Amino acid sequence: MNRRQFSSLGAGALGAALTQQLWARETQVVSAGRYFYFAVVADTHIIDPFYKGPENSPEDTESVFLTSKRLTSARELINSLQPKIEKVFLVGDYFHDYPSKDYDFYFQNKTRLDYAKELTDGFTMPVHVGFGNHDYSVPDVSREMSHRLFAAKFQLKPYYAIDHKGWKFIHLNNALGSSWTPTSNDYNLDVGSYGEEQLNWFESQLREHKPTFVFTHFPLWQCTPTEVKDYGLHPLLRQYQETIQLVVTGHWHKWIDFAHTFGPQHYVMAATRYDENAYMLMEVDTQKQTWRFVNAGLVEWSTHYSRPYRLNLRS
Template sequence: MKIDRRTFALSGAAALGTLWTPRIWSEVAQTASPTRFHFAVVSDTHIIDDYYQKGTENGVEDNESILRTTERLVSARTLINSLRPKIEKVFVPGDCFHNYPSADYDFYFKNRTRIDIAKELFDGFEMPVHLGFGNHDYDVPRVSREMSHRLFAEKLKAKPYSSVDYKGFRFVHLNNFMGATWDKSSDQFNKGLGSLGVEQLNWFEGQLQDRKPTVVFIHYPLWIVVPTEVKDYGLHPLLYKYRDSIQLVAAGHWHKWVDFAHTYGPQHYVTAATRYDPNAYMLFEADSKKQTLRWMNEDLVQWSTHYAKPYKG
């Protein structure tokens, strides 16, 4: 008689006298499913180090919150690690750390800085963490974009933009700092606006042409991303063109919860920041067979604020 792994696991556990609680059954069902899984979104962690100069932020709230970024990320991480069924992926849409203490590349290999601390914190998650870039992960023009990319590659093993496929879904990290608006030599230079550049736009359309259920992460909310960059070609038209396969566009940066609904085609949310609230995370259940997402803690969000109520599981 042929016994598959799941049958063996169940019969073996029964022989050992395991009590099959609903939680255990849920974990087994999750493990057995090639199409259903759970992931989390944690944004704007803004990790600092001993080189950080206190009192340099904008106002009392910002100056207080920046000093608690590590403890708040640890709190969110503890909750995410504890959840059952297990969270299988974590995505960070930028501002992993907070600015650069030096413009010298070698400085970051001679000293323990906020980049190293951020890596240690992300390594403490019990599942893979996928990082994107935020405006505070750059320091244009004092620090070149190329230097930031080198540091991210060496220290955090992350590319400027990337994608990963998992159980039938495609997750895409876009970088809205690669275009002309963040190029000091361009007459379009304006760090208040995001842009991707033609090379990344072409790459992104290639990712979308497979028509897989897709989740897109970008740091700037679409409201402040340049709609088109070459004639009528740009991020906004691409999102609208492939709106049927894009399940969600999630951004950070504003540190508050905002629902743009389907203004740009796919559902677009702006997530709050763990910098201000350890409960500011998004938890999702994904089902690639049904091509659906369920935001599990949506009812705990306090819209247009930094805050959310804690998720109890």
């Protein structure tokens, strides 16, 4: 690129060009079909004109009004990459609470559910969304109503698995156990739990012994270890730690590396709510059955933030 060409590029075009150069350089495909790429985002917290604040702090209040803008920025970056990102996984808190307890309200009005879907429909690859605590409003809105809305608006189940090129991606739901059941003695919305039915389903998926990525909203430290005698999430993670390649969670809105504390590698990721650069760009080597967190070197651990995925002008 000569000086005249360089000067003629706008800031946005220049940023996109540099990003594409960096991605192409870092993901040099040596064997066609050997690699594939996916991205992860979390805690998008989309709102609508019915939103009424404030939040718990000035920072939280300011951030919630920027959620659509920041998700759009992350989306533009992810859409721009070649080799192409093939899938995006969203680790809960898709939108920010419910503006009404009335089911019909969501079909008589355009709400944050619709705005969230419009934003993720703008990705050029499929986006697979999981449930977070703000995608429920227990006890005011029943879990059953939330599940009906997710099925009608997004065609999504409370938990599910995706198989892709020999790998498995599992969205678990930490709001289905007794800690999220208002009539239970265990009721505590700050604690995640899964319920025996989901745990049995999870184990059935793991028994296929495909290399697996697991997504669930609450960090593992915040989830009930065992729920039926000695049976629960934590023992399953340890039992199948050779199958489970990585567990990614959100909720804390900060980057935390739990390493192998719970068996498989466990990351808590930051939120696009606070930082448009809070995304994970992942490379999978189907031949070696390994994975790589491509932009890990940009993460500012224990903060909301990551440096933008851009090629340094002096490179």
